[in-house]
Amino acid sequence: MLACSASGYSIAYHSYDRWWEWVIGSVLGLLIAVVVIQIEQAIRKVSLRVILGGVVGMLVGLLIAFLLAYGLSFVSNIMERRQVVPWIYALLTAIMGYLGLVLGSKKVEELSLFGWGPAKELSDYRLLDTSVIIDGRIADICDTGFMEGNLIVPRFVLDELQYIADSSDSMKRARGRRGLDILNRMQRSTGIYIDVVDHDFPKIKGVDAKLVALAKKTNGKIITNDFNLNKVAELQGIKILNVNELANAMKPVVLPGELMTVKIIKDGKEPGQGVAYLDDGTMIIVDNAQKYQGMNVEALVTSVLQTTAGRMIFSELKTVISDKKSYGANMKQ
Numbered sequence: 001m002l003a004c005s006a007s008g009y010s011i012a013y014h015s016y017d018r019w020w021e022w023v024i025g026s027v028l029g030l031l032i033a034v035v036v037i038q039i040e041q042a043i044r045k046v047s048l049r050v051i052l053g054g055v056v057g058m059l060v061g062l063l064i065a066f067l068l069a070y071g072l073s074f075v076s077n078i079m080e081r082r083q084v085v086p087w088i089y090a091l092l093t094a095i096m097g098y099l100g101l102v103l104g105s106k107k108v109e110e111l112s113l114f115g116w117g118p119a120k121e122l123s124d125y126r127l128l129d130t131s132v133i134i135d136g137r138i139a140d141i142c143d144t145g146f147m148e149g150n151l152i153v154p155r156f157v158l159d160e161l162q163y164i165a166d167s168s169d170s171m172k173r174a175r176g177r178r179g180l181d182i183l184n185r186m187q188r189s190t191g192i193y194i195d196v197v198d199h200d201f202p203k204i205k206g207v208d209a210k211l212v213a214l215a216k217k218t219n220g221k222i223i224t225n226d227f228n229l230n231k232v233a234e235l236q237g238i239k240i241l242n243v244n245e246l247a248n249a250m251k252p253v254v255l256p257g258e259l260m261t262v263k264i265i266k267d268g269k270e271p272g273q274g275v276a277y278l279d280d281g282t283m284i285i286v287d288n289a290q291k292y293q294g295m296n297v298e299a300l301v302t303s304v305l306q307t308t309a310g311r312m313i314f315s316e317l318k319t320v321i322s323d324k325k326s327y328g329a330n331m332k333q
Contacts, residue, residue, distance in 0.1 A: 057104015065096035125220030134179040148191040258301045287316045296321040
């Protein structure tokens, strides 16, 4: 910035005699430095593919502007009229160059739709659902470094989040704002880039249906925790990355015959049953432990049942721990 300001002052000093013109030169140099720094920071946030698309689009736009300008000149010579005003050429070049830059950077995402893009990007097209954004666990996964690369947020998903955030219902409004905060947090995660794409399907109603259509069009994967969307997408051959299934897979493995210390929280559905929970929320059914509610007990695992809602552990009472130690569902090998 100081170098640009000094350069502006030097140019003005050697070109003009008045002191205020030297000041104007310094200020203009400083403003140019600020603009260049802002442009550099904006470019850093843009992927290389988008930059290349914009450059190619601008070159194509300039080529079209040259052909149009040549055509106008040719027509004016044939009609024996005076030459076209030069500023028309400049305006035509600016318009076509700008349109090419914008369209090239926006439409470069569609290159992978027809197999022209890199195979890695095509197979790594991961779409975020509204529910998984609001849930927030996807941000925790990104922070751990287990997920990297580009995550795609369609414009219609972002619009739905904004619509929920502007709802008159306080609960919905809080959920929508939480979703927007989660996206902002994920943008700051190392190795994660949030791309907002403008693909839309005006003839399709419903965000879930549009998300399925976009996944089919891009051969991408949907990251969600919505059970219904999961089933609908799987029926259409779309790959689903379900956060709930990931959470269930990460729960500790419990085998029949193991002893574990738990605290009975409430009565079970069947007579004599007591219910306890692990730290991750897994339900443990303990037979003959109903009367020990609020106490720590040792339970012997008899079976494990995996359901769509999660994992349930069935056990039988082994011994009762008289002192009420803090329980943490400690498993004994």
